Amino acid sequence: xxxxxxxxxxxxxxxxxxxxxxxxxxxxxxxxxxxxxxxxxxxxxxxxxxxxxxxxxxxxxxxxxxxxxxxxxxxxxxxxxxxxxxxxxxxxxxxxxxxxxxxxxxxxxxxxxxxxxxxxxxxxxxxxxxxxxxxxxxxxxxxxxxxxxxxxxxxxxxxxxxxxxxxxxxxxxxxxxxxxxxxxxxxxxxxxxxxxxxxxxxxxxxxxxxxxxxxxxxxxxxxxxxxxxxxxxxxxxxxxxxxxxxxxxxxxxxxxxxxxxxxxxxxxxxxxxxxxxxxxxxxxxxxxxxxxxxxxxxxxxxxxxxxxxxxxxxxxxxxxxxxxxxxxxxxxxx
Amino acid sequence: xxxxxxxxxxxxxxxxxxxxxxxxxxxxxxxxxxxxxxxxxxxxxxxxxxxxxxxxxxxxxxxxxxxxxxxxxxxxxxxxxxxxxxxxxxxxxxxxxxxxxxxxxxxxxxxxxxxxxxxxxxxxxxxxxxxxxxxxxxxxxxxxxxxxxxxxxxxxxxxxxxxxxxxxxxxxxxxxxxxxxxxxxxxxxxxxxxxxxxxxxxxxxxxxxxxxxxxxxxxxxxxxxxxxxxxxxxxxxxxxxxxxxxxxxxxxxxxxxxxxxxxxxxxxxxxxxxxxxxxxxxxxxxxxxxxxxxxxxxxxxxxxxxxxxxxxxxxxxxxxxxxxxxxxxxxxxxxxxxxxxxxxxxxxxxxxxxxxxxxxxxxxxxxxxxxxxxxxxxxxxxxxxxxxxxxxxxxxxxxxxxxxxxxxxxxxxxxxxxxxxxxxxxxxxxxxxxxxxxxxxxxxxxxxxxxxxxx
Numbered sequence: 001x002x003x004x005x006x007x008x009x010x011x012x013x014x015x016x017x018x019x020x021x022x023x024x025x026x027x028x029x030x031x032x033x034x035x036x037x038x039x040x041x042x043x044x045x046x047x048x049x050x051x052x053x054x055x056x057x058x059x060x061x062x063x064x065x066x067x068x069x070x071x072x073x074x075x076x077x078x079x080x081x082x083x084x085x086x087x088x089x090x091x092x093x094x095x096x097x098x099x100x101x102x103x104x105x106x107x108x109x110x111x112x113x114x115x116x117x118x119x120x121x122x123x124x125x126x127x128x129x130x131x132x133x134x135x136x137x138x139x140x141x142x143x144x145x146x147x148x149x150x151x152x153x154x155x156x157x158x159x160x161x162x163x164x165x166x167x168x169x170x171x172x173x174x175x176x177x178x179x180x181x182x183x184x185x186x187x188x189x190x191x192x193x194x195x196x197x198x199x200x201x202x203x204x205x206x207x208x209x210x211x212x213x214x215x216x217x218x219x220x221x222x223x224x225x226x227x228x229x230x231x232x233x234x235x236x237x238x239x240x241x242x243x244x245x246x247x248x249x250x251x252x253x254x255x256x257x258x259x260x261x262x263x264x265x266x267x268x269x270x271x272x273x274x275x276x277x278x279x280x281x282x283x284x285x286x287x288x289x290x291x292x293x294x295x296x297x298x299x300x301x302x303x304x305x306x307x308x309x310x311x312x313x314x315x316x317x318x319x320x321x322x323x324x325x326x327x328x329x330x331x332x333x334x
Numbered sequence: 335x336x337x338x339x340x341x342x343x344x345x346x347x348x349x350x351x352x353x354x355x356x357x358x359x360x361x362x363x364x365x366x367x368x369x370x371x372x373x374x375x376x377x378x379x380x381x382x383x384x385x386x387x388x389x390x391x392x393x394x395x396x397x398x399x400x401x402x403x404x405x406x407x408x409x410x411x412x413x414x415x416x417x418x419x420x421x422x423x424x425x426x427x428x429x430x431x432x433x434x435x436x437x438x439x440x441x442x443x444x445x446x447x448x449x450x451x452x453x454x455x456x457x458x459x460x461x462x463x464x465x466x467x468x469x470x471x472x473x474x475x476x477x478x479x480x481x482x483x484x485x486x487x488x489x490x491x492x493x494x495x496x497x498x499x500x501x502x503x504x505x506x507x508x509x510x511x512x513x514x515x516x517x518x519x520x521x522x523x524x525x526x527x528x529x530x531x532x533x534x535x536x537x538x539x540x541x542x543x544x545x546x547x548x549x550x551x552x553x554x555x556x557x558x559x560x561x562x563x564x565x566x567x568x569x570x571x572x573x574x575x576x577x578x579x580x581x582x583x584x585x586x587x588x589x590x591x592x593x594x595x596x597x598x599x600x601x602x603x604x605x606x607x608x609x610x611x612x613x614x615x616x617x618x619x620x621x622x623x624x625x626x627x628x629x630x631x632x633x634x635x636x637x638x639x640x641x642x643x644x645x646x647x648x649x650x651x652x653x654x655x656x657x658x659x660x661x662x663x664x665x666x667x668x669x670x671x672x673x674x675x676x677x678x679x680x681x682x683x684x685x686x687x688x689x690x691x692x693x694x695x696x697x698x699x700x701x702x703x704x705x706x707x708x709x710x711x712x713x714x715x716x717x718x719x720x721x722x723x724x725x726x727x728x729x730x731x732x733x734x735x736x737x738x739x740x741x742x743x744x745x746x747x748x749x750x751x752x753x754x755x756x757x758x759x760x761x762x763x764x765x766x767x768x769x770x771x772x773x774x775x776x777x778x779x780x781x782x783x784x785x786x787x788x789x
Contacts, residue, residue, distance in 0.1 A: 074536070106569065107571070110569050111567040115563075124532075125568070125572075129560075132560055134528070135525050135531075135532060135556070136528050136529075136532035136535065136560055138528070138532060139528060139530060139533040139534070140532045140535060142532065142536070143532070143533040143537050144536065166524045169520075169524055169525025169526070170529065172520060172525070176520070332605055333607075333628075
């Protein structure tokens with residue numbers, strides 16, 4: 001559960017937050033939300049198949065964390081990965097076309113929603129097995145340390161994955177070898193349909209590294225500025241050679257676990273309440289308006305721009321052809 | 335009453351060893367638990383403790399003696415005032431024959447009605463100088479050479495560094511390459527395999543040593559879901575150059591959880607390459623090839639083969655390509671196809687068959703993915719009969735797959751059904767007699783050949 005009780009306690013626009021920065025976050029978060037809404041729509045139309053896990057509600061997490069990264073830093077996450085890709089600058093067309101399984105997709109239609117990658121943006125997936133991305137992420141950090149390139153890796157996982165044994169094997173080695181990896185626990189409070197209180201003996205996930213000597217802290221994941229500040233701190237820790245860091249980012253997903261989730265495990269009121277009181281995009285919108293950084297019309301113009309980008313991505317994802325049949329047999333071996 | 339001190343077995347596979355050093359001399363008093371000798375096995379030098387108390391009456395095997403069989407009396411312990419001559423007569427028996435004799439092939443039988451035609455390896459030029467080397471040394475040389483050539487190659491695993499390798503494969507590598515590149519891990523296969531795979535995504539070329547492949551079961555998600563599939567799922571953007579290597583298959587008397595052959599399991603997975611060498615030259619050439627390969631490679635070694643010696647070419651650099659079987663000997667009556675330790679049984683069977691007047695062509699597949707169908711099919715079209723040999727279980731075996739391929743592509747050439755000789759369809763028992771029964775034997779291969787040749 002997020003730590004903040006009401007919107008009034010949200011961070012005020014401090015002197016060090018510029019108008020441009022706020023507008024950037026607003027734009028990036030809105031892009032993810034509109035993109036995901038469109039993906040949900042395309043799923044409903046049968047254009048996207050299989051599993052499709054939407055990031056709606058969690059936008060501030062990845063936007064805030066990415067805001068503090070530099071070129072060469074790496075990221076790896078689970079199957080709920082569309083937002084992470086958009087936040088690290090990947091073309092929405094390539095992402096959407098992968099969701100529809102088309103030639104223009106990031107994996108040329110062979111990965112799907114859960115398995116996307118971009119070497120160029122140092123985005124290492126998109127992994128479908130709960131928790132598997134965590135040792136893989138530590139491995140990316142291992143390579144950075146070995147190659148002495150100063151890079152930092154973000155290994156994202158959820159409150160559900162936090163109970164996987166391999167996470168703790170990884171914590172041990174990451175701490176032992178002082179790997180520059182930030183373990184980001186996106187705690188959206190539900191492991192598929194299992195509420196955290198039903199799956200987790202100790203709810204403070206940021207303390208899970210204590211046994212290994214890994215520092216951790218909770219972060220308000222509905223406040224992009226708080227997330228960015230935490231990201232800066234964690235990155236500084238890793239880059240200085242101190243080893244791994246844990247951020248438990250408390251967030252909430254508005255939609256089901258996947259598109260096929262009937263959501264019987266929580267009430268509509270619970271979801272509605274968080275949407276109304278704690279929405280991350282509304283928060284930035286308030287900051288922009290109350291700080292006099294933008295007018296309603298300015299924001300409407302941005303909304304419109306985003307809509308165009310998302311519609312173009314959707315069009316592209318429908319028009320891009322299915323992969324050539326020969327593609328069945330390519331990319332099995334390098 | 336005099337007591338014999340016997341040469342001890344210091345590992346599950348030890349049959350003989352070197353009495354490296356005596357730490358006591360005749361006339362010395364020995365206490366229970368005292369270290370009295372250093373014994374070198376093929377894996378390590380071990381200290382040998384006295385069990386009984388007494389005075390060293392006579393040392394029967396001098397230090398420095400190699401090839402001392404397990405259970406050979408090596409010294410006699412006497413009581414105060416007793417003479418060593420009081421020991422049972424057997425104590426004075428000579429030391430067992432040295433290693434070389436024990437490994438001599440059966441082919442010396444003069445009456446062999448069929449000439450054995452050994453075929454030279456096609457993997458290096460004729461006339462290349464050769465040297466004798468164990469499989470263990472060959473594997474170590476392969477890793478060392480590749481680590482010298484490419485700074486992104488590193489070795490990770492349990493006990494690979496300071497312990498010098500649980501099976502001594504990595505002996506000396508820590509000294510040469512340092513702890514940055516020879517990395518001792520905690521006992522966490524799942525975790526360190528994931529880290530190694532991630533590091534391969536990140537630009538390194540890891541060699542992961544599994545102490546044995548039994549433990550890789552804990553890591554199989556990363557081998558299959560993370561390593562083997564990422565190139566495909568990323569539309570060719572991101573591959574995983576990594577070698578997973580270690581002992582596979584039955585060792586000796588280690589029971590069900592430590593005795594199994596994973597060849598057929600891994601051979602099923604698109605995205606993996608699977609190698610299972612028999613000889614030292616193949617172990618070296620194929621491991622070097624595996625380390626250079628841009629894909630994940632499963633490299634299945636065998637504990638029993640580690641100490642066996644073979645001729646290895648003396649070349650600055652040589653590799654053996656994947657997907658090329660080796661014809662060990664040419665024959666006309668039947669094709670025997672095997673790989674890994676199955677080859678040891680198969681070559682022994684081929685010798686017995688030669689004595690019986692049956693000429694067997696022996697093919698070592700060497701790699702199971704890719705698999706060299708053409709060499710097998712060409713041979714079957716010549717001999718019209720085929721027996722496959724492997725240590726693994728019978729259901730969905732490599733032999734099953736080859737049988738189907740032969741049926742599809744060479745059906746009209748077959749004069750008899752193909753027989754698959756495999757391990758028995760049981761978990762490995764511990765009892766010595768039952769274990770023997772569970773494993774494939776040369777006699778079973780001979781019986782299968784008699785069946786397909788209608789003799």
